[in-house]
Amino acid sequence: MHGALEEDRLYVATDILILTVRDGRLCLLLSRRVDPPYAGRWALPGTFIGLDESAETAAKRLLAEMLPIQRAFLEQLFTFTDVNRDPRGRVISVAYLVVVPWERLKELMAEKDARFRCCQIAMDGNGLSLTDDWGGALIPGDLAFDHGRIIETGILRLRGKIDYTDIGFRFLNDPRAFSLGELQTVFEAVLGEPLDSSNFRRAIMSRYEKTGRLTQTDQAGRRGRGRPAALYRFNL
Amino acid sequence: MHGALEEDRLYVATDILILTVRDGRLCLLLSRRVDPPYAGRWALPGTFIGLDESAETAAKRLLAEMLPIQRAFLEQLFTFTDVNRDPRGRVISVAYLVVVPWERLKELMAEKDARFRCCQIAMDGNGLSLTDDWGGALIPGDLAFDHGRIIETGILRLRGKIDYTDIGFRFLNDPRAFSLGELQTVFEAVLGEPLDSSNFRRAIMSRYEKTGRLTQTDQAGRRGRGRPAALYRFNL
């Protein structure tokens, strides 16, 4: 489509930051680039925006091409416009933040194993760190373009919003039957720190129970060793 | 520069939302359009982004062309990309939020009176409302392009950030000598509701005094009738 970019033009692309929580770890979907620039390097999935689609439409189109998912959470993250962010020419990127349950993403990972990878991400005072499934560390500076910055921006946004929006529930494999322990695991993975389960339970309940969005089901889960957890249902 | 836009190209512009607090009211700088489309209608100041500048650079350039201000607060707000938002062709807009003290903005308003106007804005459950200096109501739907939506987005962002960033202090005419009453007026204008002065004082103090960013001066202000207020200094 854009084999060579013209010099006197400005192009607009979308990159999507697909996040999930797997085994209590915050993870991110990376795609290996096949063409230059940055051939062979890891990058966020991206696409150019067509003349007949909005940035959000383009992001949803790209997501749909990769995942058989409807109704995934998707919101605009930030627009990156540095003049030299793409060696091909002048390309700005409207980045989107996407949240997907791991059970859905797993299906994709099984198929297109070579091109995609789901990396653990962590961020503390020392900055970003990426770890693949076999414990190998990935240098954030090796990512294509300015995608390291995009990822940092996304994690900070996610952490800022998880306490006063329902974005945490979007990570749940089944919002119609989950335990508060699972939900707490999501919050801990996103925030990068352990939480007090007693306070967590009270906070979630006081925020959502009175509105009727969160209701307790009559079932109990038998997932682990200990006492079966009560299962809840959340209306997204 | 862009007398006619080509059909097969995508253009990128910047619109800036310049906010201030005047006489306890949140106000917004609007510019009257002279050329089509929307000739004669009110709009946010905007410009196209050049090939050699980032969106932020373009926004700062536009701001500098209008106001003799350095160091104004400026941050990216949102990127609006609807396909039909501009009748001339495909133009997306990276909107920026700017905060300017009224004393600075007043100087501009005195000069270029005809083209610019400083409107009071309010937003509640019924949506946005705009009022000019003589009490005339301005219909938000009469604004050019999708600028009504941009304004709403900006106010919501501002309200969300005022409690955990220093953005409120950017409205102060003189951050080196202000009373807590003045600061409270800013917060009330932004939030659109009155605050308890006792709690406000405690909250501001506990947040900033220990860090040393907010210090009490030895002066006292003599601005009004009542007891002179203690003056404070904030390090931006």
Add this chain to the structure above:
DNA sequence: CCAAAAGTGTTGGTCGTACACCCATGC
């Protein structure tokens, strides 16, 4: 001119809510 009233700034207390931290109990 002086005293009282009104207006604004400043400090303090109470009460309920929510969170941090710890502990007890059920399965």
Add this chain to the structure above:
DNA sequence: GCATGGGTGTACGACCAACACTTTTGG
């Protein structure tokens, strides 16, 4: 071992009350 619930101390906002300092008002 994990889920669930309770209890205590602390921090903060809503609401209220009192006091400090100045201008305005009314004799």
